Amino acid sequence: MRIDYELKLDFDDVLIRPKRSESPSRAAVVLRRDYEFLNSGQTWGGIPIIASNMDTVGTLSMARALHPEMMTCLHKYYSEESLLDFFRSEELRQSVFFTLGIQDSELEKLRAVHRRVRLKHVCIDAANGYTKYFVQWVQRVREEFPELTIMAGNVATPEMVQELLITGAADIVKIGIGPGSVCTTRVKTAVGYPQLSAIIECADAAHGLRGHVCADGGCRTPGDVVKALAAGADYVMLGGMLAGHDECEGEWIERDGRRVAMKFYGMSSATAMEKYAGGLKNYRAAEGRETTVPWRGPVAATIQEISGGIRSACAYVGADRLKDLSKCTTFVLCRRPPGVVSHGTAMLGG
């Protein structure tokens, strides 16, 4: 057993220091990012926010609403026919990820859909991206589809980011073990990594190889999205912040014939397992929970709040472009995690 005494931070542990600047107004801040991907050689341009591939949030309606500026990672439970209908009738491929897990049947579905409609982006999603099998699976998808931009995860440490970019030949690595709003991995297994530090360390590793990272999970406010981007995330994926909108699918709670709330649950929760896997397997614990979120109307208003927050943050630190936000950022530590003081020394009590 070892203890890592180095201070690791979550979103709540920091704020961003304002800086004097000559920058024009916040309206002039450029939010668009343009990326060229390491292994697919493809390019993408837009505002780097992605709707999570949770079955309530990563929906076809969400993809229509966020297109063309932002992206949607479609959940993996749509049938081949619905995906074909969607991709045939709408030119949204630039802003949509097809999601698959690590089952042969999911790879088969990718083959069938891609053969007919030529996808651009895929997300290979596993709760635990640390297995050798997962890296080999990503590698296998890459070999078969050299032209697709591949996002793969989740992991939270730099050595696995490098492994997925180099051996797996992914383009974007998804970062986040345990930070999700309806995730219970940290309480059920004690495994996790504070998300702000995970982003800082993983972005550094990825950028050194010309790869990209997507910060996935733990953003509850526009300010958290700003912190993720300022920490070096190339994309930020959102679940809970996009839940409860008209574009979501799922069970709505109504009062007097009007929507008031929506059921929102983790994809590893008992609810999701019942729905898609015929119940919880007897060798594993649910690592997600169910909650309700209030109805919030069309997603456009929330999106405006998020992009407004990013714009304003850029203006506060003197970044004319979102691209410059990270290098213009100084995080200030505003809450000391219990038991830890600076210089990596442990302290009893705290």
Ligand code: 5GP
């Ligand atoms: P949020 O934006 O809601 O904080 O986090 C969304 C992310 O939480 C998802 O994109 C996914 O990576 C993660 N997630 C979703 N469902 C579960 C779950 O049941 N268990 C765990 N451990 N993570 C989940």
